[in-house]
Amino acid sequence: MKIAVCVKQVPDTWAEKKLRVDDSTLDRDAADGVMNELDEYAVEEALRLGEAHGAEVTIVTMGPDRAAETIRKALSMGADAGVHLVDDALHGSDALATSYALAEVLGGRGFDLIIFGSESTDARMSVVPAMVAERLGVAQLTFAQKVDLDGTSLTIERVTDSGFDTVSATLPVVLSVVEKINEPRYPSFKGIMAAKKKPVETLSVSDAGLDAAKLGASAAWSSVVDFAARPPKAAGIVVVDEGAGGVNIAEFLTDQKFI
Amino acid sequence: MGEVLVLVEQSDGAVKKVTTELLTLARSLGEPSAVWIGPGYSDAAAAVLAEFGAQTVYVAGDEAHAAHPVAPGAEVLAHLVGMKAPVAVLVASSADGKETAGRLAVRINSGVITDAVAISADLVATQSVFGGSTVVHSTVTSGTPIFTVRPNSTPPVAGAGAAVRSDVAIELSDAAKKATVTGSTVATKGGRPELAEAAIVVSGGRGVGSTEGFAVIEALADSLHAAVGASRAATDAGWYPHQYQVGQTGKTVSPQLYIANGISGAIQHRAGMQTSKTIIVVNKDAEAPIFELADYGVVGDLFAVVPQLTDEIGKRSA
Ligand SMILES: Cc1cc2nc3c(=O)[nH]c(=O)nc-3n(C[C@H](O)[C@H](O)[C@H](O)COP(=O)(O)OP(=O)(O)OC[C@H]3O[C@@H](n4cnc5c(N)ncnc54)[C@H](O)[C@@H]3O)c2cc1C
Ligand SMILES: Nc1ncnc2c1ncn2[C@@H]1O[C@H](COP(=O)(O)O)[C@@H](O)[C@H]1O
Numbered sequence: 130m131k132i133a134v135c136v137k138q139v140p141d142t143w144a145e146k147k148l149r150v151d152d153s154t155l156d157r158d159a160a161d162g163v164m165n166e167l168d169e170y171a172v173e174e175a176l177r178l179g180e181a182h183g184a185e186v187t188i189v190t191m192g193p194d195r196a197a198e199t200i201r202k203a204l205s206m207g208a209d210a211g212v213h214l215v216d217d218a219l220h221g222s223d224a225l226a227t228s229y230a231l232a233e234v235l236g237g238r239g240f241d242l243i244i245f246g247s248e249s250t251d252a253r254m255s256v257v258p259a260m261v262a263e264r265l266g267v268a269q270l271t272f273a274q275k276v277d278l279d280g281t282s283l284t285i286e287r288v289t290d291s292g293f294d295t296v297s298a299t300l301p302v303v304l305s306v307v308e309k310i311n312e313p314r315y316p317s318f319k320g321i322m323a324a325k326k327k328p329v330e331t332l333s334v335s336d337a338g339l340d341a342a343k344l345g346a347s348a349a350w351s352s353v354v355d356f357a358a359r360p361p362k363a364a365g366i367v368v369v370d371e372g373a374g375g376v377n378i379a380e381f382l383t384d385q386k387f388i
Numbered sequence: 389m390g391e392v393l394v395l396v397e398q399s400d401g402a403v404k405k406v407t408t409e410l411l412t413l414a415r416s417l418g419e420p421s422a423v424w425i426g427p428g429y430s431d432a433a434a435a436v437l438a439e440f441g442a443q444t445v446y447v448a449g450d451e452a453h454a455a456h457p458v459a460p461g462a463e464v465l466a467h468l469v470g471m472k473a474p475v476a477v478l479v480a481s482s483a484d485g486k487e488t489a490g491r492l493a494v495r496i497n498s499g500v501i502t503d504a505v506a507i508s509a510d511l512v513a514t515q516s517v518f519g520g521s522t523v524v525h526s527t528v529t530s531g532t533p534i535f536t537v538r539p540n541s542t543p544p545v546a547g548a549g550a551a552v553r554s555d556v557a558i559e560l561s562d563a564a565k566k567a568t569v570t571g572s573t574v575a576t577k578g579g580r581p582e583l584a585e586a587a588i589v590v591s592g593g594r595g596v597g598s599t600e601g602f603a604v605i606e607a608l609a610d611s612l613h614a615a616v617g618a619s620r621a622a623t624d625a626g627w628y629p630h631q632y633q634v635g636q637t638g639k640t641v642s643p644q645l646y647i648a649n650g651i652s653g654a655i656q657h658r659a660g661m662q663t664s665k666t667i668i669v670v671n672k673d674a675e676a677p678i679f680e681l682a683d684y685g686v687v688g689d690l691f692a693v694v695p696q697l698t699d700e701i702g703k704r705s706a
């Protein structure tokens with residue numbers, strides 16, 4: 130079986146994120162880059178499926194040069210190979226452009242299963258997996274909290290607002306996972322050493338046969354008009370509980386007409 | 389005035405509150421039409437859609453539309469966009485809603501803006517990004533603009549519509565039928581409003597200490613007809629189910645009132661609740677960063693403060 134995992138490098142969630150003044154894109158140099166946390170669960174699920182059913186796991190990422198660190202991390206967790214799509218022409222791509230580029234790179238490589246995190250912590254759109262499924266015309270099994278592979282039949286528990294739906298499809302499948310699904314492993318020392326020898330293919334826009342007119346900020350289907358930091362919240366009232374803390378809040382809530 | 393398509397969100401045939409918000413918003417952009425996917429359309433549903441201004445209701449009522457996730461909604465909307473050339477398409481910012489909008493955007497080659505909190509008459513969307521720290525205005529520059537709109541961003545206001553039914557019969561593509569829903573399991577604790585939609589959310593964190601501790605949080609929530617939320621520390625510990633997690637990797641909520649109990653206010657938690665209109669904090673550590681967001685905060689033990697508050701609300705609402 131051939132599994133691809135799409136991982137994204139994002140700014141560390143502990144850092145304050147800012148937009149760049151010049152082109153309204155995320156300032157990626159302002160913070161350390163880390164693997165999108167939910168994508169760690171996607172890598173872990175790929176490795177587990179590979180251990181149980183036998184699979185070659187390829188990591189696919191689109192991002193600037195330093196996104197190679199994120200591929201390296203996934204390789205040291207145990208993935209077999211990496212594909213890094215990197216090109217200045219990709220800067221400023223929106224979700225439609227990203228899904229176009231990823232679908233082109235993924236299509237035609239014969240993957241049985243393509244695994245995503247269910248959301249990136251920077252864009253927070255939760256649309257790229259569904260868009261890739263639409264573009265490739267393959268089954269979409271997303272927001273999985275549990276995955277069960279039986280031969281070529283894949284069944285998941287899709288998280289809903291009220292619980293979960295059971296959804297199945299036959300491979301090939303686009304899968305996205307939520308953090309509840311597993312506990313990602315830490316790379317071992319052996320894994321880190323082994324990762325150095327694993328193959329990473331670096332592709333430019335033209336290597337990948339992509340149409341540059343559909344990529345980058347100038348091609349984006351949506352654009353930022355302006356942005357501003359939210360004005361700081363006016364300081365509220367803080368009191369120390371001296372036995373009437375609950376009553377104090379009730380008074381505040383009454384004043385504000387909540388009760 | 390141009391038509392604005394609003395995808396209906398429903399739960400067992402009942403129109404969700406977020407749809408009444410979207411219809412209200414749609415009226416400021418054009419003439420709202422509701423789009424109903426799957427079986428279960430009823431007079432009761434029609435009455436709600438009419439009350440909030442839907443002039444037309446497109447009903448794609450085939451059983452098959454409910455048997456496959458997400459893709460059927462996108463195909464029905466794509467068909468309607470082709471036929472009606474609407475000025476915009478509005479979808480709720482739920483997991484299903486965003487994915488439907490995403491697939492639709494690919495199908496009709498149009499831009500999509502997710503998690504809008506407002507849309508102006510000239511179709512400029514306001515988004516609150518990076519956990520509410522930055523406010524962005526953006527527009528769709530290509531195709532029919534598609535917006536997903538956060539629950540609780542527009543107060544629903546009635547406005548008479550005719551809700552004229554128009555049936556849509558389209559054959560789903562083979563690709564849309566590749567994934568099949570075989571069952572649905574409800575794990576929600578009954579009786580409370582849904583977290584993402586609730587006007588009031590009462591949350592507990594590590595300070596709640598245990599599963600049993602959450603009884604205090606639930607009692608306060610019930611006294612206010614609120615939903616219960618939890619920090620990741622609490623869901624990771626298994627004290628409260630994961631789907632109630634608020635924050636970066638959980639739900640984003642933006643209620644009228646958010647009450648944070650025993651939560652320190654890590655950046656990833658704030659990312660999910662910072663845009664709440666009024667915030668109340670109970671925490672025994674006066675240095676906890678969550679106090680920076682508080683409209684009203686009490687430094688104290690939640691096991692003393694919260695039950696007293698619940699009692700007091702009971703007395704005042706009696
Ligand atoms: C990539 C990533 C994503 C994350 N996503 C999320 C997310 O979606 N949601 C989320 O919540 N977190 C998330 N986190 C975790 C986040 O960093 C914090 O660890 C978490 O929010 C802490 O939860 P807490 O405030 O309940 O616990 P703590 O930080 O331990 O705070 C507990 C608070 O309770 C107070 N307290 C203790 N006992 C009492 C008492 N009896 N009465 C009153 N107060 C009391 C303490 O003073 C303390 O302030 C994420 C982390 C990462 C790295
Ligand atoms: N540039 C990228 N490279 C690789 N995978 C990506 C990229 N952007 C998004 N993804 C994948 O799509 C998922 C959802 O992202 P999003 O729709 O941006 O919230 C992520 O968890 C990744 O698995």
